[in-house]
Amino acid sequence: QVQLVESGGGLVQAGGSLRLSCAASRSISSINFMGWYRQAPGKQRELVAVITSGGGTNYADSVKGRFTISRDNAKNTVYLQMNSLKPEDTAVYYCRAELRLIYWGQGTQVTVSS
Numbered sequence: 001q002v003q004l005v006e007s008g009g010g011l012v013q014a015g016g017s018l019r020l021s022c023a024a025s026r027s028i029s030s031i032n033f034m035g036w037y038r039q040a041p042g043k044q045r046e047l048v049a050v051i052t053s054g055g056g057t058n059y060a061d062s063v064k065g066r067f068t069i070s071r072d073n074a075k076n077t078v079y080l081q082m083n084s085l086k087p088e089d090t091a092v093y094y095c096r097a098e099l100r101l102i103y104w105g106q107g108t109q110v111t112v113s114s
Contacts, residue, residue, distance in 0.1 A: 001026075001099070001101075001103070002024050002025055002026050002028075002031070002097050002099065002103050003024070003025035003103070004022055004023070004024055004025075004095045004096075004097060004103055004104065004105035005022070005023045005095075005105055005106070006020060006021065006022050006093065006094065006095050006105045006106065006107060006108040007020070007021050007023070007108060008020040008021050008108060009093060009108030009109045009110045010109075010110070010111070011111045011112075011113065012085055012110075012111070012112055012113070013085075013112070013113055014085060014086055014087055014112055014113065014114055015084060015085065016085050016112075017081070017082060017083045017084075017085065018082045018085065018110060019079060019080070019081050019082070020036070020079065020080040020082065020093055020108060020110075021077055021078075021079055022034070022036070022077060022078040022079070022080075022095030022105060023075075023076065023077050024076045024077065024078070024097065025076075026076065027073070027076060028071060028073055028076050028077075028078065028097070029053065029073040030053065031053060031097050031098070031099060032052055032053045032098065033050055033051075033052060033097075033098040034050070034051055034071065034078045034095070034096065034097050034098070035047060035048070035049060035050035035051065035069070035095075035096045036048040036049050036050075036069060036078075036080045036093055036094070036095060036096070037093070037094045037096055038089075038091035038092065038093045038094065038110075039091055039092050039094070039107075040088075040090060040091040040092075043091075045094070046060065047060055048060055048063055048067065048069075048080070048093070049063065049067055049068075049069035049080060050069070051069045051070065051071055051078065055071075057069055062088075063082075063089075066082065066083050066084045066085075067080060067081065067082050067083070068080070068081040068083075069081075078095060080093070082110070085110075085112045086112060087112045087113065087114050088112075089110060089112050090110060090111050090112050091110060092107040092108065092109050092110075093107060093108050093109075093110055094106075094107045
């Protein structure tokens, strides 16, 4: 069981950067799959990036080369570094942890202006 709290969202100009944080209520060292998802207005929730306990990563094609997911086990935190932001990145971003069940954070709003 784990509780997840996202932070770092906000308003940014196109081409700018943001770093999102996902703080977990327990050690994440044994959580194999942690990821970031997003949901834009009128769209379904989609996978943005995932990271394994071993450090392996995978990204949606739309963010590959611009976003980087990482984890700091000592801080029980997963990060999403977002560079070269585009208006189409505007969405609520959610942290997700997979244990025996799936756990979601409440989300943080990212808005990218033209």
